[in-house]
Amino acid sequence: MGLKVAVLANLKRNAPHYAGMPADAWADLDSDITVNAIIAALEAGGHRATFLEGNLSLVETLPCLKPDICFNICEGHWGDSREAHVPAILEMLRIPYTGSGVLTLALTLDKPMTKRVLHFHGLPTPAFQVFERADEPLDPDLLFPLFVKPSREGTGIGVSGTSIVKDESELRDRLVEQLARYHQPILVERFVRGREVTVGCIGNLVAPVAWRLPEDEEAPRVTRGLRFLPPLEVDFHAYPESEGGVYTNRMKTEWADAFHYLCPAPLDPDLVEELNWLTAAAFRVTGSADVARVDFRFDADDGDKPYILEINPLPGLYPGLSDLVLEAAAIGIPYDDLINAIFDTACARRGLRPAG
Ligand SMILES: Nc1ncnc2c1ncn2[C@@H]1O[C@H](COP(=O)(O)OP(=O)(O)OP(=O)(O)O)[C@@H](O)[C@H]1O
Ligand SMILES: [Mg+2]
Secondary structure (H helix, E strand, O other), X not given: OOOEEEEEEOEHHHXXXXXXXXXXXXXXXXXXXXXXXXXXXXXHOOOEEEEEEOOOOHHHHHHHHOOOEEEEOOOOOOOOOHHHHHHHHHHHHOOOEOOOOHHHHHHHHOHHHHHHHXXXXXXXOOOEEEEOOOOXXXXXXXXXXXXXXXXXXXXXXXXXXXXXXXXXXXXXXXXXXXXXXXXXXXXXXXXXXOOEEEEEEEEOOOOXXXXXXXOOOOOOOOOOOEEEOOOEEEOHHHOOHHHOOOOOHHHHOXXXXXXXXXXXXXXXXXXXXXXXXXXXXXXXXXXXXXXXXXXXXXXXXXXXXXXXXXXXXXXXXXXXXXXXXXXXXXXXXXXXXXXXXXXXXXXXXXXXXXXX
């Protein structure tokens, strides 16, 4: 018989309301469709699965249910490390769970912190500055156009065509707007003009890669233990100019049903290998586990050099729509198999026997 699984998520319909909530608040939370699809997939894999809302009620609901393991996709509600809250509760209750742990989820929710770690390891990520006030002086090395986005959001929250700023006055306007709206430090990056690709992976590295930098010709590019999904390219040609050639919140929410993409992205095999290695390196240096998706932009002004925008250790799993799901489908991996691949890799890491 399979395992008893608690599927933990934060549903949009259960999300708290508060005064002055921005229209895109909770855009990153999940739907019943996703949770039900994960439950159905795990049941198809021979397990018994039950949904529990990922909030403080877990302290009571989990000891009653006594799951063998939790399938965690909680985005959290409050604070600068909200994605780490449920894993912290699970560790206190000593219940195993799928995916990355407390430190990784806290780190990767914070884009500037993640970029500092990537930069330390010599991994390419756009130059940046963090603003806590709108009038802080701009680093003279940062040249326009720049890109302005909240430090700790996902699903393109705060990302629109107007995130690209071409001069000081646009920058200041956007900073005032985003600081007031999102109540968190705002990340300003060099705008990387060019193609956009995202790479998903499942598994766990069996050897460290952190110090093996791409420039080091001698070092083998160790990616063993990770299974890469084909790169997915966002097809910006299919979208209005108002979106500015970026993957905006509107494209990820309002227009998600008609997502325009190319998968596998038409890329040279050497470049795919490079992206896979960069994905493995980002996975490794952020301490990710079981699954992740790394977002890249290619710099059209520098020979299409790939830059890492961020790593998502809780990638969206909306059936038929989320990037990771589309990447799996492109190589014939159905949704149920994708979910069970993530689940089985977590069970193996945790020393739990998958369904027999
Ligand atoms: N420095 C940059 N240069 C060019 N485009 C950028 C830059 N930073 C972000 N973007 C655009 O904004 C989009 C969203 O940015 P990012 O991936 O950092 O945010 P997100 O909301 O966390 O995304 P996700 O939905 O993957 O969680 C990117 O996919 C890209 O199109
Ligand atoms: Mg992203």
